[in-house]
Amino acid sequence: MQEKFILGNEAVVEGALVAGCRFFSGYPITPSSEIAEAFSRELPKLGGVFLQMEDEIGAMGVIVGAALTGHKTITATSGPGFSLKQETLGFASFTEIPCVVVNVQRGGPSTGLPTMASQADLMQSRWGTHGEHPIIVLSPSSVQECFKYTITAFNLAEEFRTPVIFLMDEIIGHLREKVRIYDETEVEIINREKPQVPPEEYTVYKDGDKLVPPLASYGTGYRYHITGLAHNRHGLPSFSSETVIKLSERLHDKINKNLDKISIYNEFFMEDAEIVIVAYGSTTRSAISAADILRKKHGKKVGVFQLVTVWPFPYAKIDEFNSMKEIVVPEMSLGQLRGELEKQIINAKEKLIGVNRIDGYMITPDEIIEKTLRGVK
Amino acid sequence: MSKQIEIRIAGKGGQGILTSGYILGNAFALLEGKNVAQTQSYGPEARGGASKTDLIISDEVIYYTKVRKANYLILLSEEATSRYLDDLTSSGTLIIDSSIHFEPRKEGTVFKSNFAKIAREELKNPIATNLLMLGYFCAISDLLKPDSIKTVISEHFRKRFEEANLKAFDRGFEEGKKALKK
Amino acid sequence: MTKENIVLKYLRKEMDFPNVWCPGCGHGIVLTALVRAIAKTGWTKDEIVMVSGIGCSSRAPAYLDFHTLHTLHGRAIPFATGVKLGNPKLKVIVITGDGDGTAIGGNHFIHVCRRNIDLTVILFNNNIYGMTGGQYSPTTPSEAYSVTTPFGNIDRPFDISKVAEAAGATFVARSTAFHAAALENYIYKGFQHKGIAIIEAMTQCPTCYGRKNELKDGVAMMKWFKDHSISKAKFKKLSSESPESIDPDDIVTGIFVERDDIPEYIESYQNIVNSLLNREG
Known part of the structure; x- marks a missing residue:
């Protein structure tokens, strides 16, 4: 273990290297560029590959292609680039090629607020591609979590043969904190399963009843x-209803039936809480700060529920919050997270309180405190 | 240090403001064992225009990462002064380059020093203004050991500049000590 | 003596036949030339990766028993670049078309030429978007008819080989489906070339292009290739002696660029890696 004082963006690189990633391709975009810059310094020293491509789409294609040679691969971008990568992200999901895509969220839409923060890509990270497929999305709230959960992102990508989105925000990407860097012997590292059968028996999309068939490297x-294209167990095009339905079911099942491994969350002061603040990313920090003040100064029993895995969404866990008096949802968007909670909370209009900001600035603890004290009005 | 300390350093592009924030944060975090959250201005505003870095220092976990009211405000340019002077707590400490004109404050402590001039004329090393300022801050605030900052300075810059950089820091520290005696 | 059909050795047994291509289509000829060139190299099936985009030509890899990767419209080159960088020992071949490679994927096309990474790109140029039903492409001749140029094409076509050359490709050649032997030879030379090799294969689409432009079937289009192809040497001679005798629609064939003075990308990258590793250890 070694302590460093680095940016959230740099901690992603540290995490990726410990996870065994030796392949990055990207395109410059604020506020994620420090990730590319750090990879360009570090990867050649390790015999790894860094490639700056001619555009965002190209970079995404490069990491998916390289993943098929056995590499753990990563790219990093922000809103406009994340939009451009969606088609290839859908391809990687559908063809089950593991990789990690970092989106350091900035204010949008369009060019928006390039150097300022946002959390308005929450829905794009779930539904940005066409068609339907599950996706895993993790979000860190500190520089330490950038390191820790980047490793988790690679582990989940490898274990479930899927792209994983690392949904950061500008505040965390550009925040410098002390971080403990563990080496690969001190953390759990998962590598994709390789085929156990001889080549003539191998099929890329079927291995008995396994939800995640092994992936052989080129x-x-x-x-x-x-x-x-819709494909059969050999990966060859097939449009038969049976094949298409089975494939879609397995794609969803491999995520939804493994929520115990995939769904990660953190709880603060939840033991006796009557009010819960639900947050993710940098907003979690303001939420904890606000809960602390609400308890100490106002005698309110407030807890904080931090989503680390934002997708798949923890509906079962959210269901438990039906017993709360109030559910406060601060987010740097107009209510994307709150909207998802509305699906699970009975009488949502009488319980859910949004704290929303879209001007690029971090939500303050005071804003959360004020809305919480005011209640649903 | 019982409570959270908030520090803002602001000036203009080219004064090494961001580097000074990085060095100070590094010294607090890795050599003084504190929790630190350091942020800075980005993009076009960080080149040429106003430049700013914020640090929160604490023994506790730091949640909210933005400086609300600074306990220490260090200003090295006119523009930064007009923009950030009000962000100091009433009892806070202002450290400002002597060349800058500003409305006198009713409360708090004000330290003025010729950082830019000393660096330029005495040390013949204008780009070391920020290190001079760090030395001065270190002496005034007494929040961390000068050796902590000096260790980071030695690690951060190229070896051939080490002596000149440490000299600038020491000169600032000396100025700070002098100011305290006044 | 019965000549062995080399192509059969490379077909994927799980794939359903007949293939997706129309009667009279030139793609099968180009694919045969490609497979015969592969057979000449002595490469094993396990070391070949064939990457394609979207379109009629991009369906080719599925029929072949290599590592095959049928990607997204326009994106074969980035995927192939990733495969090659991920494992430089692999022989990576890109299959693309005029629409896939020079319209939606045009940016990747010019940059892969500039980057000079060791890939072989076979661009099937049939002057039309066939799979979507015959819309005009970046290589549809001016005034030609298509389902989206019902009054004649007012766009000017790309000369893909010239684009590749201008973008810095270190091997560029063009032939046609009629000149299958020459095509096979150029593809083979492309394989031997260290760096980016662009082989433009002119191929006919009687269904979408020919019928709209007074070339009623595959045979008529093959004949057109025969009559309108002109070798690089002959073109050069005519250009100086009697430029008026050159038909602007003629297809110039031959190897246009073949140079070995430009460093290959992966070698350059590996040089940096090696110098850093030496410094460390």
Whole structure:
């Protein structure tokens, strides 16, 4: 273990390297560029690959292609680039190619507020591609969590053969804090399963009843086809209803039936809480600060529920909050997170309180305190 | 240090404001064992125009990362002064370059020093203004050991500049000590 | 003596036939030339990765028993770049078309030429978007008809080989489906080339292009290729002696660029890695 004083963006790079990632491709974009810059310094020293591509779409294609050679791969971007990567993200989800895509959220829409924060890509990270497929999205609230959960992102990508989105925000990306960097012997590292059968028996999309079939690397004797078309167990195009339905079911099941491994959250002062603040990313910090003050100064029993895994959404956990008097949802958007809670909370209009900001600035503890004390009005 | 200390350093692009924030944060975090949250201005505003870095220092976990009212405000340019002077707590400490004109404050403590002039004319090393300022801050605030900052300075810059950089820091520290005696 | 059909050795047994291509389409000829060139190299199936985008030509890899990757419209080159950088020992071949490679994927096309990474790109140029039903492409000739140029094309076409050359490609060649032997030879030379190799294969689309432009079937279009192709040497000679005798629609064929004085990208990258590793240890 070694302590460093670094940016959230730099801690992502530290985490990726410990996770075993040796391949980055990206395109410059604020506020994520420090990630590319750090990879460009570090990867060549480790014999890894850094490639700045001609555009965002190209960079996404590069990391998906490289993942098929056995590499753990990553790209990093922000809103406009994240929009451009969506088609390829859908391809990687549908063809089950692991990779990590970092989106350091900035104010939008369009060019928006390039150097300022936002949390308005929450829905895009879930529904940004066309068609339907599950996705795993993690969000860190500190520089330490950037390190820790980047490793988790790679582990989940490898274990479930899926792209994982690392949904940061500008505040965390550009925040410098002390971080404890552990080496690969001190943390859990998961590598994708390789085929156990000889090449002639291998099928890229089926291995018995396994929800996650092993993925052979190109050049290891296992030849197969990958296509973005609907495909059968060999990866060859097939449009039969049975094949299409089975494939979609397995894609959803491999995530939804493993929520115990995928769904990560943190709780603060929740033991006796009557009011809960639900938050993710940098907003979690203001929430904890606000809860502390609400308890000490105002005698309110306030707890904080931090979503680390924002997708798949923890509906079962949220359901428990039906017993709360109030549910406060601060977010740097007009209510994307609150909208998801509305699906699970009975009488949502009488319980849910939004604290929203869209001007690029971090939500303050005072704003949360004020709305919490005012209640649903 | 019982409570959270908030520090804001602001000036203009090219004065090494961001570097000074990084060095100070590094010294507090890794050599003084404090929790630190350091942020800074980004983008076009960080080049040429106003430049700013904020630090929160605490023994406790730091949640909210933005400086609300600074306990220490260090100002090295006119523009930064007009923009940030009000962000100091009433009892806070202002450290400001002597060349800057500003409305006198009713409360708190004010320290004025010729950072830019000393660096330029005496040390013949104008880009070391920020290190001079750090030395001065270190002496005035007494929040951390000068050696902590000096260790970071030695690690951060190229070896051939080490001596000149440490000299600038020491000169600032000396000025700070002198100011305290007044 | 019965000649062995080399292509059969490379077909994927799980794939359903017949293939997706129309009767009279030139893609099968280009694919055959490609496979025959591969057979000449002595590469094993396990070391070949064939990457394609979207369109008629991009369906080709699925029929072949290599590592095959059918990607997104316009994106074959980035995916292939990732594969090659991920494992430089692999022989990476890109299959693309005029729409896939020079319209939606045009940015990647020019940059891969500039980057000079060791890939072989076979661009099937049939002057039309076939898979979507015959809309005009960046290489549809001016005044030609298509389903989206019902009054004649007012766009000017790309000369893809010239684009590749201007963008810095270190091997550029063009032939046609009629000149299959020459095409096979150029593809083979492209494989031998260290760096980016662009082979433009002119191929006919009787269904979407020919019928709209007074070339009623595949045979008529093949004949057109025969009559309107002109070798690089002959073109040069005519250009100086009797430029008026050159038909502007003629297809110039041959190897246009073949140079080995530009460093290959992965080698340059590896040089940096090696110098850093030496410094460390």
